[in-house]
Amino acid sequence: MSDLTQETTSAVASSWTTGTVREVEHLGENFVKLRLEVADRHDHVPGQHYVVRLRAPDGYTAQRSYSIASDPADPLVELMVECLPRGEVSGFLHDVVEVGDELEVRGPIGRWFVWGGTTPSLCVAGGSGVVPFVSMMRYARRTGTEHLLRVVASAQTRQKLPYVEELEEFGAFIALTRENQPLPDGSERVAAHIYPDELVPLAEGVERAYVCGSVGFVSFVGRSLGEAGVRSDTVRVEQFGPTG
């Protein structure tokens, strides 16, 4: 694995702090965007995450990690939470949390799945796996490094892809698996995972690839990247969900 010194400038926050909820926005049925004012905040590197800890009156706690969507220069920390079936923490964040609530948070955490704005990179996301890449895109736009970042986002439908407008505006390649998409030449992209011939030109010239999504998605993309000539030791992975 390669050296990370260029991109590991941020320290892990060693203690819990308070994140005061300043904005709550529900997107579709399954996503909630939370924007937090974090006390004693440390700057993050795009790709890092925060841990959110909930505490019941009897002392019981539950904590989960959520990727940061915001640019490091954003005064608030933005988390996008997908509400999972029977999700103890995600369900609470989706259904109960209101503006003004205080959450225990800890972060930023993780120094591997990060992009510091210097390496030509390909990001491939499945569904809510786009969140860390949104932070990278926002950072790239502010620092004028968009040319170093290519983003592919896959989801079943447009509705199930958070930040879809922002992704399109950035020029991300969007691959829907259950909806055909009109193409500029008047034809249609037939619903499917990203095709190898779609991936090859996007992978050309990149020095690193980031893949974020479910276990099955990461496995599929890993094979596709290999076929597209991307070396496996340049691929950084963040995957979530059960193996079934």
Next chain:
Amino acid sequence: MAHFTRGFTGRPRRGGNDRLPPGQYDTGESWPTLTAELTPTIDVDEWTMAVDGLVDTPTTWDWRGIHALPPSSYFGDIHCVTTWSKFDTTFSGVSVDALLDVAGVKPEATHVFATSTTGYTTNLPLADVTGGKAWIVWDFDGKPLPPEHGGPVRLLVPHLYFWKSAKWITRLELRDHDEPGFWERNGYHDRGDPWLEQRYQGDA
């Protein structure tokens, strides 16, 4: 900071579960997969496992050789730093003690540094992998360990958070000093005791 989270009561629970370390939840039948890299394809005919560094006889086992060692199994719980715990797992393979007995540990060795075929590394005090506390395993619940869970062979150190149980293990190097491995350099705790909640650097 609020003493509790407004509106949060948590899942219904029966008293304290003394098998669940603080901040963990029971993942039940599922077994989440968390890795930082792509799952490699490993041919057991080419696989080897080395024990070297501060040992009397640096030794490398191939697939047949390691299977010829006395078998040993673990039955119990595992805990991941991402907060899931899985109860009553069964892993089979060999005890790390068996490998170290063959190689002969020099008295000055204090730590081991585990390396995977992918280049993943993790550091452990020697005392955490000796005395029946660690295994090299290839079976899970009586079946070959799936590649996404570290198959064909992974390290198993069930009393520590599971990132210490390096997947796709290929080498244990004995050292006279500690040096952070992959996740430890990237913000995780050097030891990772789930009962002490040693998740990240800076934790007690």
